[in-house]
Amino acid sequence: MNTDIKTPTFTKYFTLAFLLLFIFGGAQKKFTIVLDAGHGGSDHGSNRSYPDIGYIAEKDITLSVTLKVGRMLEKDKDFKVIYTRKTDVYPSLTERTDLANRSKADLFVSIHVNANTKTSPYGTETYLLGVAQNNTNLNVAKAENEVIYLDAQDRQRFASYDPTSPESLIALKLQQARYREASTILAGFIEDQFANKDKRLSRGVKQENFHVLRMNAMPSVLVEMGFISNYDEAHYLASEIGQNEISESIYNGIMSYKKAYDRRGGSVAATPAPEKPAEQPLKNDFRILLMSSPSKYNSGDPALKGLNYVLPIKEGNLYKYYYANTNLASVRDNNLKTAKDAGFKNAVPIGFVPNQKLGSGYYTIEVAATKDKLSSNSYAVQTLKDKLIREKVNGVFYYTYGNAKSLEEAIDLQKDLDKKGIQNTVIQKVVK
Incomplete structure (x- = not known):
């Protein structure tokens, strides 16, 4: 008899407790963010070798920074962090975006490293989905989108996509409009952190048609942390100090977005971030x-x-x-x-006034400064012949070449000598 009485009472209280847990606990959805470490596995991404630090690859830098950002976010109980990869593997672009959409994520942040083969720029850039604004942005997108050819599913989904067709542009603008304001605000917060906290050169918030962003049903950005092709910035990107600063800036940018999101009741798309x-x-x-x-x-x-x-x-x-x-x-x-x-x-x-000509004096190129005369068979003497001027001062033979009125003209002279194989020359300013 006692058992029959207690069973319904226990069931009643258990059911009530379950409902309360569901209403006040289970209904509290965590803010879900997908962190995407660019490239991975056989796809090294941008890479360089330097004598003092050896081989460095984009896939390693992005993974390290992504995990650092994730660990900081995971300390906050309001966040649920999902990684597209936590090891050196290659998830296809399809797998990355499908994971984000299945998870009903609130944000998608893809982390990358930039490179340039012709010049040596530096600085950070954060991209959102959009139509190419210039050829520079287009080149970045081409470099990041090339990975579609590594995976059969990606090739099927993306390879036939023509970003210049009218149909594609219409679809892109519809997708872009839905999440553009929120993505712009997130990108702006991240770039502000790079510029103001780390005192780095922010190249700004930009838009481009990245495949890894195009299929996402949530605000999404792609962060280019710096240029691995720039010697100084490559050292920073590969260093523990650099990666810690970068990860903190991305984390702080995400937290600023989350605060704005909470203040506005789950939306940050009220006022677009003002353009600088x-x-x-x-x-x-x-x-x-x-x-x-x-x-x-x-x-x-x-x-x-x-x-x-x-x-x-x-x-x-x-x-x-x-x-x-x-x-x-x-x-x-x-x-x-x-x-x-x-x-x-x-x-x-x-400060140097561009193309300023010297009122008196001139610039010349110091080719060599030696205690002994250059041999008549030396490459510089053979190449420049009678255009090479020799002067002895305090026991040192100075060899100079050319005459220029502005610094820019002198730099051009020096470049001509470099092309001829005469290197380590110095521009000399002669005042008369």
């Missing part, structure tokens, strides 16, 4: 003066602390070493930070 006005060029070009020294250092010398794009200019008995060149204030400031971070604590920006 295009930065206006300065009147002068700016180079960073690293140091002045009586010693001449060739490219790659340890005294230059691993910095590339260093231009030595000799004035009197001193060699002045200038790093990089720009007419944008943000890039100038970033170059100065790079120089100071490398160890040149007294580095300062110096």
